[in-house]
Amino acid sequence: MTATTTASPKGRRRDGPRRPGLGGASRRRSAGPLFVAPFMVLFLLLFLAPLGYAAYLSLFQERLIGGTAFVGLDNYTQALTDPQFLHGVGRVALFFVIQVPLMLLLALLFALALDSGLLRLARVIRLGIFVPYAVPSVVASLMWGYLYGPDFGPFAQIAQKLSLPVPDFLSEGWMLGSLANIVTWEFVGYNMIILYAALRTIPTELYEAAAMDGAGAWRIAWSIKLPALRPALLLTLLFSVIGSFQLFNEPKLLMNIAPDVITSSYTANLYAYTLAFTGQQVNYAATVSFLLGLVIVIASYAVLLTANRRRTP
Amino acid sequence: MTTLTPPAAVAPAAERTAGKFRKRHRPSARRRSTPLTIAMLAALAYFLLPLLWLLIASTKSTQDLFNSFGLWFSHAPQLLTNIKETFTQDDGVFVRWLLNTVMYAGVSAVGAALLAAAGGYGFSKFRFRGDRAAFNLVLGAVMVPTTALAIPTYLLFAKAGLVNTPWAIILPSLVNPFGLYLMRVYAEDAVPDSLLEAARIDGAGEARIFFRIVLRLLSPGLVTVLLFTLVATWNNYFLPLIMLNDPDLYPVTVGLSSWAAQAQNGGAGASSDMFALVVTGSLISIVPLVVAFLMLQRYWQSGLASGGVKQ
Numbered sequence: 001m002t003a004t005t006t007a008s009p010k011g012r013r014r015d016g017p018r019r020p021g022l023g024g025a026s027r028r029r030s031a032g033p034l035f036v037a038p039f040m041v042l043f044l045l046l047f048l049a050p051l052g053y054a055a056y057l058s059l060f061q062e063r064l065i066g067g068t069a070f071v072g073l074d075n076y077t078q079a080l081t082d083p084q085f086l087h088g089v090g091r092v093a094l095f096f097v098i099q100v101p102l103m104l105l106l107a108l109l110f111a112l113a114l115d116s117g118l119l120r121l122a123r124v125i126r127l128g129i130f131v132p133y134a135v136p137s138v139v140a141s142l143m144w145g146y147l148y149g150p151d152f153g154p155f156a157q158i159a160q161k162l163s164l165p166v167p168d169f170l171s172e173g174w175m176l177g178s179l180a181n182i183v184t185w186e187f188v189g190y191n192m193i194i195l196y197a198a199l200r201t202i203p204t205e206l207y208e209a210a211a212m213d214g215a216g217a218w219r220i221a222w223s224i225k226l227p228a229l230r231p232a233l234l235l236t237l238l239f240s241v242i243g244s245f246q247l248f249n250e251p252k253l254l255m256n257i258a259p260d261v262i263t264s265s266y267t268a269n270l271y272a273y274t275l276a277f278t279g280q281q282v283n284y285a286a287t288v289s290f291l292l293g294l295v296i297v298i299a300s301y302a303v304l305l306t307a308n309r310r311r312t313p
Numbered sequence: 314m315t316t317l318t319p320p321a322a323v324a325p326a327a328e329r330t331a332g333k334f335r336k337r338h339r340p341s342a343r344r345r346s347t348p349l350t351i352a353m354l355a356a357l358a359y360f361l362l363p364l365l366w367l368l369i370a371s372t373k374s375t376q377d378l379f380n381s382f383g384l385w386f387s388h389a390p391q392l393l394t395n396i397k398e399t400f401t402q403d404d405g406v407f408v409r410w411l412l413n414t415v416m417y418a419g420v421s422a423v424g425a426a427l428l429a430a431a432g433g434y435g436f437s438k439f440r441f442r443g444d445r446a447a448f449n450l451v452l453g454a455v456m457v458p459t460t461a462l463a464i465p466t467y468l469l470f471a472k473a474g475l476v477n478t479p480w481a482i483i484l485p486s487l488v489n490p491f492g493l494y495l496m497r498v499y500a501e502d503a504v505p506d507s508l509l510e511a512a513r514i515d516g517a518g519e520a521r522i523f524f525r526i527v528l529r530l531l532s533p534g535l536v537t538v539l540l541f542t543l544v545a546t547w548n549n550y551f552l553p554l555i556m557l558n559d560p561d562l563y564p565v566t567v568g569l570s571s572w573a574a575q576a577q578n579g580g581a582g583a584s585s586d587m588f589a590l591v592v593t594g595s596l597i598s599i600v601p602l603v604v605a606f607l608m609l610q611r612y613w614q615s616g617l618a619s620g621g622v623k624q
Contacts, residue, residue, distance in 0.1 A: 116349070
């Protein structure tokens with residue numbers, strides 16, 4: 001491709017019929033890079049450079065004697081056998097496997113209910129379910145933390161009034177579920193809106209045709225709505241992969257009230273944070289961040305590949 | 314990465330732009346279902362009860378938080394006192410946190426939206442060397458978790474002397490790969506090629522065309538990216554937590570969490586009055602965003618639609 005002279009008005013010719021889609025693009029190549037440049041420059045500086053820097057740092061080790069030394073992949077072999085890192089990843093993987101399907105199923109049910117046209121107060125319900133998305137995860141975690149708590153949490157208060165055993169939502173056995181509840185509370189509405197918006201784009205003629213053929217509401221939902229929701233479901237699933245594996249805010253906040261249950265390596269991300277900012281192990285923290293990023297990219301690709309394989313059997 | 318946007322599949326849904334999908338005619342004669350409505354109202358209660366608790370708890374002193382039932386008001390409501398105390402604690406640092414948050418979120422959102430709009434428009438309406446590779450690179454970055462970037466970004470910024478300055482929060486928030494993707498998809502539909510041709514024939518320069526015509530056509534998509542970056546930056550916790558150590562620079566999220574830690578460590582529960590401040594501060598900090606979302610709902614809905622449908 002060569003640069004053209006879009007800049008000078010005389011260089012602009014009116015040549016031939018425009019090809020649809022390309023929109024006469026051949027005549028204005030030079031302006032494109034200029035529009036894209038500001039984003040791309042910052043992208044390189046703030047996205048790729050840190051990634052590259054993390055990769056670089058992960059190849060070194062801070063030694064007591066001799067300063068920083070190149071150690072090749074030693075940090076990686078260390079991380080891959082580090083029980084704290086592996087437990088952190090395992091815990092978020094478990095979280096992902098349980099919380100995400102539950103959350104997406106709820107979001108899907110809510111979206112289908114809203115789209116069915118059978119609801120009264122649909123607008124109020126839609127907005128109300130979405131509202132938690134506007135609540136910062138810090139506030140959500142603080143709030144739920146207090147709600148769970150044994151001191152002034154209403155669950156504990158009700159249990160005490162009824163002389164029932166007080167549920168200990170902040171104990172070891174409950175904690176992952178309690179975290180899952182917070183994340184679900186925050187994001188069901190967000191996912192619901194994505195799915196609902198996708199449902200609204202299905203042409204109603206399809207429903208009418210299906211109804212003429214004798215399909216009931218369930219059949220329409222299963223055979224028309226669900227297949228049409230595939231891309232939207234895939235998007236919500238991808239976002240959930242990315243979100244779950246980097247779980248940080250909620251456990252970090254609940255750590256205050258349950259320090260014995262949530263250790264500094266409770267999730268992989270919390271571990272990387274601890275290494276970098278309490279342990280001063282910068283190189284190892286970079287390794288852990290980088291590996292965690294890799295885990296997420298691999299998980300995302302796995303989701304995409306599975307989805308694509310099913311699309312074309 | 315092509316799996317996310319086969320370009321051929323992107324084009325056909327051209328008629329669906331902001332808000333248009335609402336106009337779709339629905340057979341409204343169907344009967345409403347009471348059982349379904351009741352089930353959904355029960356679900357709604359789950360989402361609103363914690364917020365109701367927060368509202369009620371904000372009217373209580375720390376002592377009453379411990380001594381009265383969580384889901385009902387205490388005998389001595391004192392919302393105004395709590396608000397006043399929240400705003401005056403530590404020489405009014407909470408007001409600073411709010412202002413910081415507004416500033417970080419506002420600048421990031423406007424900047425990110427403009428960058429994404431220019432980039433998305435560039436990718437959708439121009440062909441140039443390497444455009445596909447560059448776009449795919451950005452698209453791939455959608456999958457890279459921000460927190461995997463945060464620690465290396467911190468280390469880079471520490472070298473550049475940017476740590477503990479507002480830039481440390483604003484700069485990383487300006488790059489929004491998903492926003493660029495949305496704007497490209499949006500520009501594809503909302504900016505007609507013929508209009509661009511006409512403007513060029515009239516002798517308008519590319520910059521003028523972008524600022525005078527394209528930005529206006531893109532405004533619904535622009536507002537969406539703006540709104541979502543605003544929320545992301547407003548709610549951001551990890552980045553400011555690692556980047557800032559001067560409480561005067563904190564956004565409200567980091568400030569509140571530091572107060573919460575103080576309240577928790579402040580010794581024998583009810584003797585510390587920090588709990589009431591944390592709760593009231595939490596309430597105050599969510600009001601602006603909730604109001605913004607309720608007022609701008611037609612934008613965020615159509616915006617989410619563009620992301621979820623066109624693939």
